Amino acid sequence: MAQPAFKTVPPPAGPAPRPSGSARILRLPGRAPGARPTGWRARAGALAATILPPLVVIAALLVLWQIAFGKPGAALPPPSVIWSEAKDLILDPFFVNGSQDIGLGLRVLTSLERVIYGFGLAAIVGVLLGALVGQSVWATRGLDPLFQVLRTVPPLAWLPISLAAFRDANPSAIFVIFITAIWPVIINTAVGIRQIPQDYRNVAEVLRLNTVEFFFKIMVPSAAPYIFTGLRIGIGLSWLAIVAAEMLTGGVGIGFFIWDAWNSSRLPDIIVALVYIGLVGFALDRLVALVGRVVTRGVSVT
């Protein structure tokens, strides 16, 4: 600390008692305080580095799009037309002008409600079935071939049969989501359960944990990273399925909105809806990933 200032230029070569401390102190008078990036500046710089590139790309694409479809008589509307014709949809997601004229945010919420029921059910049933299949050799032998065949059935192929069974659009749509999302949950959970180290099983045996305790205290936490991989794939598939299912079942919802807009030739509305669907799907994926990160923290490290 008592080092004189003439030591600033060369690095301290002598046996300094605290090298890092003295080096930092000595650097101070040589430089202006503003030269070092402060905390918020570094963070703002990092933020700009992540946000700017996609903004530039989006702007470039919009310009290209405008040039390509800007002429009168083009097949698709350019961004300027979308803005002028669907401004209300873009700016206010939650307006209500009557039962069939509502904002896209509200339509998305209706679709999300179906997804929550269908996906939630798929998550619960999927984890339970996955645990069964992962734990029992006979359950694997019996059920796995069935799962492998059923999971390849496209979501919409389930819709007619589910309409026949439920005789109502809403539960049918929920069922389609359920049956779409459940397979990756089952399969990933089963893999996760099979990966539980023998050590954890031994601990459970020595403690004489019963089936329920073993399920909640060992199985689920240990397989959590795998389960969340399945859930993340599942929520993506749910969102794919709901839009398609709603196109056919009608009612309120973002999928039906697109179909309705197509039937009344409102192409700008469709494009705005596509952006909504993309953003919500992205948000759902990130949400499940975030929950997974919080829940599984510490699990992957042994």
Add this chain to the structure above:
Amino acid sequence: MPGYLKLDHLAKTFARNGQASEVLRDINLVIDQGEFVSIIGHSGCGKSTLLNIIAGLTPVTLGAVLLENREVNAPGPDRAVVFQNHSLLPWLTVYENVKLAVDKVFAGRKSRAERHDWIMANLDLVQMGHARDKRPAEISGGMKQRVGIARALAMEPKILLLDEPFGALDALTRAHLQDSVMDIHARLGNTMIMITHDVDEAVLLSDRIVMMTNGPAATIGEVLPVTLQRPRRRLELVSDPRYVAARETVLRFLYERHRFVEAA
């Protein structure tokens, strides 16, 4: 209590792909309450299998394990195991790992506050009370093993089974933990069975050393009583003729009479 744990004509044969391989044959051993017994042998001689049989994790093919003259053939907290690789659950904190055991074993017998005190008492016993809120990934290998010991002790087992508990640790940490185990054994008087392949460790800690012959069909070759008085201090023992003699007996058994032939 003499004859606390009896291993009566134990034999284990594994059947794999229709081929039977005899791992253990005719194991007879009687262990008294409060005794510290080490089982030593070359790798692959089936000593871990033997420990798993006592723990109830592996079923026997022939014979029986008798604890207080009652047959035990399933795992239970009366035979707590300290596993070789600690086997702490990584998603639980140090405290929660011990709590899992205490809550299960003492459910209905201790109140919540009593259980908390008991968890902390066991963590303090292995000097890990300070790390109660850490996760296993945040503590060193030696500390993990301490927590593993605390978890096992917290079950108040009749017998503590240690499966090469210090095998994965560096020499200094190992010495520390050996001292801790000796101290705990002196204080609580538990019956302990330890698998090891470290001759010094066996001599330092044990009342008796059980030496296993090489597999297949391994059995007990010799049992050496170690009569050194306790407490034992490693520095004083180094030059003690009885220590040196015991060490030599085990070494001769392992390297002269039952030399390990590398997988022929």
